[in-house]
Amino acid sequence: MAGLSCSASRGETVGHLRPSCAADPNPKSLQVRRFSPGPRALLAFIAASRQPTAMPGMSSSARRGRFVTQVCSLRVTDQQLLEVLSGMECLVGNHLVLEYIVDTDALGGNLVNHLCDNDLLVLQERIVSPPEKLSLVKPVSDNPLVILNDSSLPVQRSVVAVQKAGIDSFERLDSGVLLASDDIRLLFSYPFLTGKDISFDSFNEAYRGLEALLLQTGFTETNIARTWFLVKDILRDYDLLNQVRDQWFAKWFKKGDFIPASTGIQSRINQEGYFSLECLAVDGAGIAVEQMHCSLQNEPIEYGKMFSRGILLSMAQSRIALISGTASTDKFGEVKYFGDIARQCQHMLDSVSDLLNGVGMDFENVAQAMLWLKHGEDRELCLDILSRNGFPLERCVLQLDCDVCRDEWLCEMEITAVKNAS
Numbered sequence: 001m002a003g004l005s006c007s008a009s010r011g012e013t014v015g016h017l018r019p020s021c022a023a024d025p026n027p028k029s030l031q032v033r034r035f036s037p038g039p040r041a042l043l044a045f046i047a048a049s050r051q052p053t054a055m056p057g058m059s060s061s062a063r064r065g066r067f068v069t070q071v072c073s074l075r076v077t078d079q080q081l082l083e084v085l086s087g088m089e090c091l092v093g094n095h096l097v098l099e100y101i102v103d104t105d106a107l108g109g110n111l112v113n114h115l116c117d118n119d120l121l122v123l124q125e126r127i128v129s130p131p132e133k134l135s136l137v138k139p140v141s142d143n144p145l146v147i148l149n150d151s152s153l154p155v156q157r158s159v160v161a162v163q164k165a166g167i168d169s170f171e172r173l174d175s176g177v178l179l180a181s182d183d184i185r186l187l188f189s190y191p192f193l194t195g196k197d198i199s200f201d202s203f204n205e206a207y208r209g210l211e212a213l214l215l216q217t218g219f220t221e222t223n224i225a226r227t228w229f230l231v232k233d234i235l236r237d238y239d240l241l242n243q244v245r246d247q248w249f250a251k252w253f254k255k256g257d258f259i260p261a262s263t264g265i266q267s268r269i270n271q272e273g274y275f276s277l278e279c280l281a282v283d284g285a286g287i288a289v290e291q292m293h294c295s296l297q298n299e300p301i302e303y304g305k306m307f308s309r310g311i312l313l314s315m316a317q318s319r320i321a322l323i324s325g326t327a328s329t330d331k332f333g334e335v336k337y338f339g340d341i342a343r344q345c346q347h348m349l350d351s352v353s354d355l356l357n358g359v360g361m362d363f364e365n366v367a368q369a370m371l372w373l374k375h376g377e378d379r380e381l382c383l384d385i386l387s388r389n390g391f392p393l394e395r396c397v398l399q400l401d402c403d404v405c406r407d408e409w410l411c412e413m414e415i416t417a418v419k420n421a422s
Contacts, residue, residue: 085110086394088367090418091317093286096166096181098123099159100367100416102395106157107136115140120161121170123177123188124278128397129155134270142172143190145278146270147230150376150400158368158397160188175213183286184315187217193273198237203244206277211248219281221252225289225311226280226322227262234266237274238405242305249306258291262307263325263414265372266403280322288314292321292359296331296351300324303333310355316421321359323415325372326351327404335408341378344410345385352415353389363389365417369396374410376400382411 087101099120103111106127115122125144129137130151137155149156162179164170169180176189192206214221229245231237241264253259260279269276282289292310293299300307310323328344329351330336337343356362371386373379379400386393404412 084394085114086392087114088395088418089420090320090367091420092186092315093166093182093184094317096168096179096184097163099161099163100418101159101161102368102397103157103159104394104397105154107133107155109138111140111157111159112138115159115161119164121164121167121177122159122161123179123186124158124160126158126397127155128157128399145191145230145276147399148268148270149398152376153398153400156397158370160368173213173216175209176217178217180284182284184284185219185282187213187219187223187279187281189213189277189279189281191271192277193269193271194275196272196274198240198274200240200244202273203240203275206275207244207248210277210279214281217281219283222257223281223283224252224260224279225282225313227260227307228276228278229262229264230267230269230276231264232266232269232274234264234403234405235407238264241275245306258289258311259301259306259308261292261309261311261322261324263370263412264307264405265325265412267372267399268402282313286315290314292323292355294326294351294355294358296347296354297326297329298331298333300333305333312359318418318420319359319361321356321361321365321415321417321419323352323355323417325412325414326355327406327409327412335406338408339410341375341410342381342385345378345382346389348411348413349386349389349391352413356415356417359419361417361419363391365419366392366395366415367418368416370399370414371396372399372402372404372412374401374403378410 084105085101085103087099090098090100092098101111101114114120122141125139125141126147127137127139127144128147128149130153131148132151133155134146134148140159166181167179168182171178175192176187178185178187189210192209194205195202214223229241231241249259290312291308292312294309297309299309307324309326310321313320313322326348328336328347336347353362356365371382373382379398383393386396404410
């Protein structure tokens with residue numbers, strides 16, 4: 001798929017490229033005109049009912065830390081559907097602004113318009129689409145991670161972008177994006193994919209690619225704050241994933257180093273290969289990194305898994321909480337509430353809430369989330385539980401029929417949360 005973006009080539013930024021979209025350029029509120037019933041209706045209705053209305057006359061920069069929301073009514077298969085684009089800004093250093101964006105019905109042009117109108121560069125893009133709709137999706141970056149999803153759900157997308165105005169330096173590399181502002185550097189890798197076979201050497205390819213990217217950019221392995229491992233068959237390949245990770249992490253980290261936050265779960269990656277690895281690395285005097293802890297769960301390293309429950313990035317004007325994939329785990333690393341999806345979902349949420357509360361945040365600070373369900377038929381129950389707990393569904397991408405790394409787990413969630421100083 002060719003990327004549709006304001007950036008026509010690597011390292012070069014050009015004008016406004018956008019599809020036509022029947023959007024109100026100055027939406028004052030969200031109005032549901034008409035939408036189809038079923039799970040999409042539930043997502044759209046809850047999202048619309050929970051969206052805050054922008055205050056008239058306030059620019060996105062004046063609302064920093066709140067939501068940038070656009071609504072447009074567009075024709076998809078002869079039905080009028082609601083599209084919600086939800087975003088949260090984060091001030092990194094003194095003038096670099098990241099935007100965490102979630103598009104819960106991503107076939108319209110709102111995201112492209114928003115990126116161009118606000119002069120944004122895309123750092124990370126994930127497209128989650130039913131197979132039959134994939135050809136309709138317009139990527140906004142050169143290297144999106146494309147994931148196939150259940151046909152009953154809309155096309156969804158999560159994007160991390162940056163406002164060009166605050167960047168001191170920016171470089172698109174073959175394997176990632178490097179940017180700097182003041183005394184902070186951020187490195188977002190592109191997805192590293194394995195070869196076509198399932199083997200130790202094949203999974204090693206992804207790590208070798210990451211190691212080369214770190215060396216190229218002057219980062220060290222201990223600068224890695226967050227990793228994402230998506231596997232096409234997690235129950236078959238999770239042991240292999242851990243064997244490879246253990247070997248590399250034993251080489252990279254010594255006793256006393258923090259271990260990155262991480263997600264390792266099944267997703268139907270559309271690209272070739274069985275395994276995808278992405279990472280976020282940070283360095284500089286202007287950013288501090290610390291490990292987050294959950295009072296309801298023990299540390300994964302205590303039961304032999306090399307990741308942290310969460311990592312907190314602290315800067316002068318903001319904090320970013322990177323919460324690992326979280327399931328219903330007890331204080332001994334065991335599955336809690338076997339076979340009970342409602343109680344597992346609630347314990348998962350309680351654990352995520354505990355992690356956020358530990359760093360002075362709550363669900364209002366959630367900028368992006370992804371929820372995986374083992375059984376698609378559990379979606380309405382789980383969405384209802386999330387809604388009753390005050391979780392912002394408009395900032396959550398949903399994947400169905402995905403195994404978690406243990407067969408007994410029925411759901412898992414990862415979160416990025418943001419708290420600005422003002």
